[in-house]
Amino acid sequence: MKKIMLCCSAGMSTSLLVKKMLAEAEKRQLPVEIKAFGAAEFDEQVSKYQAVLLGPQVKYMLADLQARAKPYGIPVEAIAMTDYGMQRGDKVLDFALSLIK
């Protein structure tokens, strides 16, 4: 089971993308858990996941959130703008999986 966390300001627009990613994972018959959270919940949630993806609108938090995830050894990266806008569940899922070692 791969566990992926998405994070934006309130976890609203990322939750749209979560649906697309889950649909893609189901198509590939991949066992994954993907959830979206607001940035305020980052600290409580981060240790429960294997990779964190940020919405591009909160990319400015990247360095800080990476530092906060470091003690757990969890990678944090921002989603590419167009993949986010186009809601490309397949590409974002690939990206997330590539981060999980």
Next chain:
Amino acid sequence: MSAYNKMVAMIEDTITPLAAKLGQQKYVTSIRDGFISALPFMIVGSFMLVFIFPPFDPETKWGFARAWLDFSKAYQDKLLLPFQLSMGVMTFFISVGVAASLARHYKLDPITTGLLSLMSFLLVAAPIKDGAISTQYFSGQGIFTALLCAIYSTELYAFLKRKNITIRLPEQVPTGVARSFEVLIPVLAIILTLHPLNLFIESETGMILPQAIMSVVKPLVSASDSLPAILISLFICQILWFAGIHGALIVTGIMNPFWMANLADNQAALAAGQALPHIYLQGFWDHYLLIGGVGSTLPLAFLLLRSKAIHLRTIGKMGVIPGLFNINEPILFGAPIVMNPVFFLPFILVPMINATLAYIATSMGLVARVVSMTPWTSPAPLGASWAANWAFSPVIMCLVCMVMSAMMYYPFLKAYERTLLKQEEESAAEAQAGEPVAA
């Protein structure tokens, strides 16, 4: 270097790092998150207003409305209680919420930190006279005091913890018991610092602390409710979002205390049967200026649905439903609007022009003023009406804003569509020309 490239470079070099700093400043984020946790209480609390002040003409002859009006008049005091114990004591929720959020930054226990903050607020803002606590500063008048107390008590608690100033008990003592003793020192430190300060200020100025703080911030509060304040805050939000940064997060973090103080004023005026004094509140921002999300893109989403370019049509299909609930990241990043020179002008100007129209119409008394807290995800015309105690004029105002947005976005959308169509044609021609070779 073109003017546009210069502007983008300027945004990336100066505004982005500044926004990153401000957007993550611990007090700004704690105030924002603290308000978010207080929000449900305020939304439900202000929802009660409609039962007390139903949206009917007081002279109405319609049976249902008449009965409701008579009922609410007869039982006004009883109906007011849930409202008074949510909106009327909003500072309780805010002081606990903000301190608990700030506690995260210092890895302190949020419950303890929240309670310390509540105590420090009550200590300075709740004078007891003849055995009764005065509630005067528990609502809008006390917001800035509640924020300062939350910050002060949390900083003090963090400081004592960092310096290891605490009561240490032998290791055999259960941790629960030990923890309750740990908090004794911070409680004492708060009482020993804040109470004398409050007494000193009272003896010097004749005002207790929240009164003194309110008189200091008063010019700021009244300046916050003006057309320039609307336009400046909006402009900052739009520029940041154009650079792909969640600007609303930063702007609302700063504006919230002002909006809340002004909301309390409006509600007090409604309860007293007076004209509502303030215009620029959360409901004004959410439902006139962010129709379908930042940049008022809902009308644009409808236009996209009928675009000749496949890409734009796809984005329209993806964006229109979330857009009804004011979520527009698919459109902003998908069209894209972010960093797209074609959309720079309308994206910045549409909300600013709508803001000016709505401000003028509201100040002329054509449109009802905001008096309720609403969820930002409510569809704009519905939310605008709800915010103004279900008046109908905000719906019309909202629709006017939507028509304006559609008209202003349209020519820019057409220009962008032409470029995309050309690209789509070219890539189709290329694919056709390339086929025989590939085969």
